[in-house]
Amino acid sequence: MKIEEVLECLQQWVEENHSHTMLGETAKYIPALAEQDKNQLGICIMDFDGDTYKAGDTEVTFTLQSISKIISFIALCHFKGLDFVLDKVDVEPTGESFNSIIPFEIHRPGKPFNPLINAGAITVSSMLPGDTVDEKYERFIAFVEGMIGHRLHLDEDVYQSEWKTAHRNRALAYYLKESNLLDLDVEEALDIYIRQCSICIGLEDLAKIGLVIAHDGYDPITERQIFSNDVARIAKVLMVTCGMYNSSGKFAAHVGIPAKSGVSGGIIAAVPPKWHSDEKAFRKGCGIAVFGPAIDANGNSTAGTMLLRQISTEWDFSIF
Numbered sequence: 532m533k534i535e536e537v538l539e540c541l542q543q544w545v546e547e548n549h550s551h552t553m554l555g556e557t558a559k560y561i562p563a564l565a566e567q568d569k570n571q572l573g574i575c576i577m578d579f580d581g582d583t584y585k586a587g588d589t590e591v592t593f594t595l596q597s598i599s600k601i602i603s604f605i606a607l608c609h610f611k612g613l614d615f616v617l618d619k620v621d622v623e624p625t626g627e628s629f630n631s632i633i634p635f636e637i638h639r640p641g642k643p644f645n646p647l648i649n650a651g652a653i654t655v656s657s658m659l660p661g662d663t664v665d666e667k668y669e670r671f672i673a674f675v676e677g678m679i680g681h682r683l684h685l686d687e688d689v690y691q692s693e694w695k696t697a698h699r700n701r702a703l704a705y706y707l708k709e710s711n712l713l714d715l716d717v718e719e720a721l722d723i724y725i726r727q728c729s730i731c732i733g734l735e736d737l738a739k740i741g742l743v744i745a746h747d748g749y750d751p752i753t754e755r756q757i758f759s760n761d762v763a764r765i766a767k768v769l770m771v772t773c774g775m776y777n778s779s780g781k782f783a784a785h786v787g788i789p790a791k792s793g794v795s796g797g798i799i800a801a802v803p804p805k806w807h808s809d810e811k812a813f814r815k816g817c818g819i820a821v822f823g824p825a826i827d828a829n830g831n832s833t834a835g836t837m838l839l840r841q842i843s844t845e846w847d848f849s850i851f
């Protein structure tokens with residue numbers, strides 16, 4: 532497909548899916564996120580050569596929120612090895628909301644079900660290399676910056692807003708501490724977790740990270756292997772089975788791309804290469820980032836999900 536055709540399609544699909552923004556609300560439990568403009572919808576696709584294709588609200592920046600969880604999982608596996616991490620967190624979906632306390636109190640699994648629910652993510656963040664919260668955060672953000680090639684910053688308002696209202700996460704962290712699943716004290720573990728959630732990112736950067744995941748940890752633009760094939764494989768499994776929380780099954784059925792959402796309204800998606808579908812666009816794979824801050828009850832962008840569904844259907848992106 533020609534560049535103009537790709538852009539025309541994206542433009543049209545953003546317009547067609549825009550009304551889905553009315554079906555969701557901004558995340559109300561984090562005051563700074565509640566204030567986001569829920570009418571926004573933007574997308575960026577980055578291809579194998581690093582060229583980007585954008586439509587809608589493309590110059591937005593937003594906080595990573597739960598998208599950070601797949602990155603911290605990858606980072607911890609990269610730094611400490613897959614076995615170390617899988618000893619601390621499982622790779623099973625929960626069927627509960629992302630911040631549910633039920634898996635702990637009722638099922639008592641011994642370790643969090645997966646690293647993409649809050650309990651698993653807090654455990655993972657606390658175990659990042661470094662002795663202090665500052666050191667762990669530096670290692671994490673440097674890992675992300677290494678992938679996108681420039682510095683990032685923390686959204687101080689979102690950080691403060693979440694820190695003051697993180698009652699549920701604080702409760703989860705106490706459960707984790709009781710089960711010896713934290714490498715830090717409760718307040719410190721919360722701090723590193725909330726910091727990683729509050730990192731500010733744009734669509735192009737997020738699409739770049741999606742591209743690297745799609746290519747099994749290899750960055751086709753700089754020609755560097757950033758993390759191992761094995762880590763990328765498990766990351767994609769987690770994205771498919773748990774990345775969209777309790778909509779993961781439906782998302783797999785109708786979109787079929789490894790993806791991870793965040794309550795700020797972002798979604799990262801990793802489209803692996805599909806050599807046989809040469810009629811379609813992006814057969815060498817791509818990374819996709821969408822942003823639409825109106826989210827549904829499961830915490831996923833309403834319009835972003837529908838936009839990805841249309842793109843995947845039209846261009847045959849499903850891995851299934």
Ligand SMILES: NC(=O)CC[C@H](N)C(=O)O
Pocket residue numbers: 595596597598629630649693700728792793794795830
């Ligand atoms: N699903 C999400 O994006 C949740 C992340 C958010 N920081 C929280 O802990 O509640």
